[in-house]
Amino acid sequence: MTLRTYITRRLIVIIPTFFFISMVIFALIHLAPGDPVIAMVGRHPISYEVMEKIRKDLGLDKPIPVQYVIWVSRLLRGNFGYSYVSARPVINMISEKVPRTLELMLVAEAVSVVIAIILGVIAAVKHYSLADAACSLGALIGYSAPNFWIALIAMLFFTLWLRWLPASGTQTIGIEFASPFHALLDHLKYLILPTSILVLGWTAYLFRMVRSSMLEVLRQDYITTARAKGLKERVVIYKHALRNALLPVITYEGYSIGFLLGGAAVIEYIFSWPGLGQFMVLIAESRDYPTLMGLAMMIALMVLVANLCADIAYAIVDPRIRYD
Amino acid sequence: MTKEPQTKSERETEEVYEPSKATRIFIVWRKLKISELAVFGFGIVLTLAVFAVFAPIIAPYDPNFMGTSMRPPSMSHFFGTDARGRDMLTLVFYGARVSLYVGLATVALEVAIGLAIGMISGYFGGIIDEVLMRMTDVILTLPTLPLLIVAISMFEVRSIHMIVLVMGIVGWPFIARVVRSEFLSLRESTFVEAARSIGATNWRIIVHHILPNILSTIIVLATMDIPWYIFYEAELTFLGFGDPNSASWGVLLERGHLYLSSAWWLITFPGLALLFTSLGFNLFGDGLRDALDVRTSGR
Amino acid sequence: MSESLLRVNDLKTYFFTAEGVVKAVDNVNIEIKKEEVLGLVGESGCGKSTVALSVMRLVRDPGKIVGGEIWFNGEDLLKKGEGEMRKIRGAEISIIFQNPMSSLNPVFTVGSQIAEAIKLHQNVEKDKIKGKVAEILGKVGIPDPPKRMEDYPHEYSGGMAQRAMIAMALSCNPKLLIADEPTTNLDVTIQAQILELMKDLRKDFGASILLIGHDLGVISELSDKIAVMYAGKVVEYSDLTGIFQKPMHPYTQALLESIPRLDVETDRLRIIPGRVPRLINPPSGCRFHSRCEHTMKVCTEKEPLLTEVGQDHMVACHLHTSDSKSSNRRR
Numbered sequence: 019m020t021l022r023t024y025i026t027r028r029l030i031v032i033i034p035t036f037f038f039i040s041m042v043i044f045a046l047i048h049l050a051p052g053d054p055v056i057a058m059v060g061r062h063p064i065s066y067e068v069m070e071k072i073r074k075d076l077g078l079d080k081p082i083p084v085q086y087v088i089w090v091s092r093l094l095r096g097n098f099g100y101s102y103v104s105a106r107p108v109i110n111m112i113s114e115k116v117p118r119t120l121e122l123m124l125v126a127e128a129v130s131v132v133i134a135i136i137l138g139v140i141a142a143v144k145h146y147s148l149a150d151a152a153c154s155l156g157a158l159i160g161y162s163a164p165n166f167w168i169a170l171i172a173m174l175f176f177t178l179w180l181r182w183l184p185a186s187g188t189q190t191i192g193i194e195f196a197s198p199f200h201a202l203l204d205h206l207k208y209l210i211l212p213t214s215i216l217v218l219g220w221t222a223y224l225f226r227m228v229r230s231s232m233l234e235v236l237r238q239d240y241i242t243t244a245r246a247k248g249l250k251e252r253v254v255i256y257k258h259a260l261r262n263a264l265l266p267v268i269t270y271e272g273y274s275i276g277f278l279l280g281g282a283a284v285i286e287y288i289f290s291w292p293g294l295g296q297f298m299v300l301i302a303e304s305r306d307y308p309t310l311m312g313l314a315m316m317i318a319l320m321v322l323v324a325n326l327c328a329d330i331a332y333a334i335v336d337p338r339i340r341y342d
Numbered sequence: 343m344t345k346e347p348q349t350k351s352e353r354e355t356e357e358v359y360e361p362s363k364a365t366r367i368f369i370v371w372r373k374l375k376i377s378e379l380a381v382f383g384f385g386i387v388l389t390l391a392v393f394a395v396f397a398p399i400i401a402p403y404d405p406n407f408m409g410t411s412m413r414p415p416s417m418s419h420f421f422g423t424d425a426r427g428r429d430m431l432t433l434v435f436y437g438a439r440v441s442l443y444v445g446l447a448t449v450a451l452e453v454a455i456g457l458a459i460g461m462i463s464g465y466f467g468g469i470i471d472e473v474l475m476r477m478t479d480v481i482l483t484l485p486t487l488p489l490l491i492v493a494i495s496m497f498e499v500r501s502i503h504m505i506v507l508v509m510g511i512v513g514w515p516f517i518a519r520v521v522r523s524e525f526l527s528l529r530e531s532t533f534v535e536a537a538r539s540i541g542a543t544n545w546r547i548i549v550h551h552i553l554p555n556i557l558s559t560i561i562v563l564a565t566m567d568i569p570w571y572i573f574y575e576a577e578l579t580f581l582g583f584g585d586p587n588s589a590s591w592g593v594l595l596e597r598g599h600l601y602l603s604s605a606w607w608l609i610t611f612p613g614l615a616l617l618f619t620s621l622g623f624n625l626f627g628d629g630l631r632d633a634l635d636v637r638t639s640g641r
Numbered sequence: 642m643s644e645s646l647l648r649v650n651d652l653k654t655y656f657f658t659a660e661g662v663v664k665a666v667d668n669v670n671i672e673i674k675k676e677e678v679l680g681l682v683g684e685s686g687c688g689k690s691t692v693a694l695s696v697m698r699l700v701r702d703p704g705k706i707v708g709g710e711i712w713f714n715g716e717d718l719l720k721k722g723e724g725e726m727r728k729i730r731g732a733e734i735s736i737i738f739q740n741p742m743s744s745l746n747p748v749f750t751v752g753s754q755i756a757e758a759i760k761l762h763q764n765v766e767k768d769k770i771k772g773k774v775a776e777i778l779g780k781v782g783i784p785d786p787p788k789r790m791e792d793y794p795h796e797y798s799g800g801m802a803q804r805a806m807i808a809m810a811l812s813c814n815p816k817l818l819i820a821d822e823p824t825t826n827l828d829v830t831i832q833a834q835i836l837e838l839m840k841d842l843r844k845d846f847g848a849s850i851l852l853i854g855h856d857l858g859v860i861s862e863l864s865d866k867i868a869v870m871y872a873g874k875v876v877e878y879s880d881l882t883g884i885f886q887k888p889m890h891p892y893t894q895a896l897l898e899s900i901p902r903l904d905v906e907t908d909r910l911r912i913i914p915g916r917v918p919r920l921i922n923p924p925s926g927c928r929f930h931s932r933c934e935h936t937m938k939v940c941t942e943k944e945p946l947l948t949e950v951g952q953d954h955m956v957a958c959h960l961h962t963s964d965s966k967s968s969n970r971r972r
Contacts, residue, residue, distance in 0.1 A: 034476075035476075035479065035480065035483070038476055038477075038480050039480050039483070039484070042477075042480055042481070043492075046492065046493060046496065047492070047496065049496070158621065158624060158625070159617075159621065161624065162569065162617060162620035162621040162624050163617050163620070164573050164576060164577070164613060164616045164617065164620070166576075166577055166580055166595075167595065167609065167613035167616060167617070170595075170599055170602060170609050170613070171609075171610070171613065173602065174602060174603075174606055178602070178603050238743060239738055239740060239743040239744040240743065240744055240745055240746040240747070242699060242738070242744075243738065243744045243745065243746075243806075243809075244746065245699055245730070246697055246699060246730055246731065246735070246736045247730060247731035247735075247757065247758045247761065247809070248726075248727045248728065248729070248730035248731035248732060248758075248761055248762065249727070249731075249757070249761065250727065258746050258749075261746075261748050261749075262746070262747065262748055265748075275485070276483070276484070276485035276486065277485070279485040279487075279488060280485045280486055280487030280488060281487075283487050283488060283491065283581075284487070284577055284580070284581060287581060295488075298488055298491060298492075299491065299581050299582075302491050302492065302494075302495035302583070303495065303582060303583075305495070310492065310495075314488070314492055317484070317485065317488055318483070318484060321483050321484060321485065322483065325483065335748070336747075336748060337747070337748060337793045337795075338747060338793070338795050
């Protein structure tokens with residue numbers, strides 16, 4: 019099948035998945051014990067009638083399946099709900115935060131991929147050497163270390179003791195009055211710590227994948243054939259081996275969004291980085307159900323899109339997959 | 343063809359044959375590498391277990407004893423004391439109990455559910471399989487931590503057991519999927535065919551033939567998952583979704599991070615404990631996987 | 642008498658594994674003349690593939706060539722640097738492997754992989770390369786080359802893939818083609834086709850072939866001479882008549898006898914008792930002695946050397962040699 023057919027098929031599959039996820043999220047949130055209106059209202063002395071009105075406004079008096087349909091139909095039109103706690107449409111709040119999180123994730127992703135591939139290839143090619151052992155050990159530690167703890171230690175070191183880097187927010191107050199160049203530089207200073215923590219964990223994981231994939235590929239017959247043709251070792255590794263080794267890595271990159279979002283949640287919280295992760299932690303505590311649902315769907319959507327991109331990239335690179 | 347007299351050729355062979363020093367070190371290194379790290383990892387795990395089980399005996403102080411507060415590490419308090427004057431070393435020991443419990447209990451739960459669902463899905467196939475696998479896909483796609491946060495925040499009760507329950511319920515899809523695919527591939531294998539041909543019932547085939555083979559994979563997966571759950575519990579607690587009354591390392595970190603600038607020891611040691619626990623299980627799990635792999639591939 | 646193209650003298654290739662040193666190739670001597678086909682026969686694990694890789698100097702860790710000489714076109718390949726070897730690989734000596742499907746890189750088209758070899762070793766203009774690839778694919782019998790060369794390996798059948806491999810190997814007109822079990826993984830009918838193809842190509846390209854395999858019948862289809870290997874050593878070497886009509890080594894005899902025959906009634910097939918010895922600690926003396934019917938005391942003590950017992954016929958067996966004949970130097 020052609021690439022186009024493959025993409026079309028994949029896109030079509032997303033639709034039932036999307037609905038399924040929406041059902042799961044809806045069920046999860048509505049299955050929770052407790053009355054959402056009471057939770058929202060909290061300690062405020064509100065009369066019964068007002069509560070009933072709120073209930074009606076939110077449509078909470080309708081049967082659950084109906085509520086679900088209403089919610090999903092609004093979702094499809096881009097209406098992610100309205101937060102009563104903050105008195106704003108959910109979509110507005112989310113769209114402020116998404117770029118911040120994307121910034122973190124994309125930078126972390128880019129840096130991790132580059133480092134992991136370079137080191138992974140070196141480790142695989144120099145299998146059993148000191149370089150391999152050192153990288154593998156480093157990766158193991160990076161993979162095993164609790165990311166929020168590393169974040170705290172980094173904060174301790176770089177912010178409190180060395181005073182090199184800031185530990186909260188995205189920019190210094192008043193920087194907007196300086197030149198754009200200085201603003202960028204300033205912003206970068208804030209970006210370094212949170213991004214580095216994410217990079218640490220993800221590079222460790224990716225490195226292991228690249229290394230094992232590369233080792234597997236280097237064992238293959240076609241690598242011997244390539245050498246037998248008289249190709250330089252560098253060509254054998256970077257042209258013949260790497261292309262094949264990176265195939266499964268593309269799939270893992272699809273998972274990266276799950277990993278990075280999770281990591282982002284706690285990292286953003288620690289560094290007061292105003293992104294989706296921090297947002298999620300804050301509203302989860304406040305029981306703002308509409309927002310929570312909207313946010314959950316947004317995250318799910320991001321993950322689905324990322325997976326789709328990974329699958330398409332894989333299909334482009336591996337000619338075998340399209341012929342299934 | 344030319345031929346040399348035997349003795350001279352043999353002598354030459356002897357000279358050339360002696361492997362260089364580098365090669366010899368290389369051989370020994372390879373022999374060790376496979377087992378040494380795994381043993382080290384196992385050692386860590388064992389130490390952890392000992393700490394957990396014997397905490398009341400090994401710990402230098404009673405966990406509720408309150409001495410001078412906010413003391414940095416010293417001879418009498420190796421890990422310092424916290425805001426209430428409790429000895430950190432003791433607290434870390436007791437924390438091991440909770441964390442270990444969380445790790446093991448959650449993994450037990452996820453394996454129980456995942457095994458059951460995976461086998462059901464594989465055995466019955468058809469619509470049951472389709473539905474279960476769709477559910478599995480959905481849960482697997484969603485990022486774990488946000489999912490846990492959403493799930494936990496739904497419940498008023500914040501107990502450590504609740505956390506275990508929620509994590510176990512979120513964690514089964516991965517196991518289920520692996521179990522299912524192994525089940526399906528084993529079902530088609532020749533030794534199952536052979537068993538069937540001599541009249542073994544379905545039940546016997548599943549329990550006696552297929553299950554033991556799946557078990558080795560599951561053991562590896564379970565071992566690798568334990569540190570993740572210990573870690574997730576700590577993370578959830580740190581973010582405020584945990585059980586403030588439990589003595590887990592997450593609670594220590596959550597309490598301690600408020601005093602980051604003044605009392606660095608409050609978070610350093612619990613964090614190191616987490617790090618080593620994770621390291622231990624990962625090393626051990628890696629070694630375990632290599633060992634089991636070798637057996638099945640018959641190298 | 643045609644000249645010698647390849648002469649392997651006392652080749653030793655050992656593998657330094659964690660369990661010990663595996664003497665996979667232990668003092669092997671073979672010779673291939675120009676435009677000659679030598680069949681190297683032996684069971685799995687006897688070291689024949691290692692010989693092939695050693696000639697190409699493609700032996701990787703933990704294997705190492707630890708002794709001997711490989712004379713090719715008047716030069717000792719073992720004394721050459723890696724850069725010089727690269728010029729020889731693919732251009733002067735080519736190799737094809739047992740499993741064609743896994744020997745081709747799955748992410749590149751077949752045509753591009755052949756073109757790669759041509760680009761590397763030959764001075765062909767860019768726009769002429771595609772033509773050359775199509776030409777060589779046509780020569781190996783692949784239908785519709787211009788279309789098929791844009792296909793990926795997984796779109797080829799086993800037989801076609803092997804033809805493509807042969808095309809790639811011959812694309813730069815090598816003097817020596819090493820074929821390591823080229824037909825083992827193919828159906829019998831395809832096997833026959835490939836052998837026919839190789840016969841034709843041998844004439845067209847004038848190359849010598851080192852044909853490696855474990856099936857005497859298949860190997861003899863194409864070979865002029867046959868070398869029988871056992872446990873890392875060559876035990877018998879002769880032309881076809883010598884091997885089939887006057888096999889001298891007990892192993893060769895046993896091999897021939899264990900082939901089931903349609904014209905003779907037999908109740909049981911002849912088997913060779915025992916197992917191939919582990920090459921980590923090979924038995925002393927002759928490596929076949931534990932399975933041989935004619936073992937003598939000397940067989941357990943001294944290793945027999947390859948000695949001439951007839952015109953172009955050499956055997957490594959104490960039955961046919963005595964110490965007076967053993968230091969026989971030819972040239």
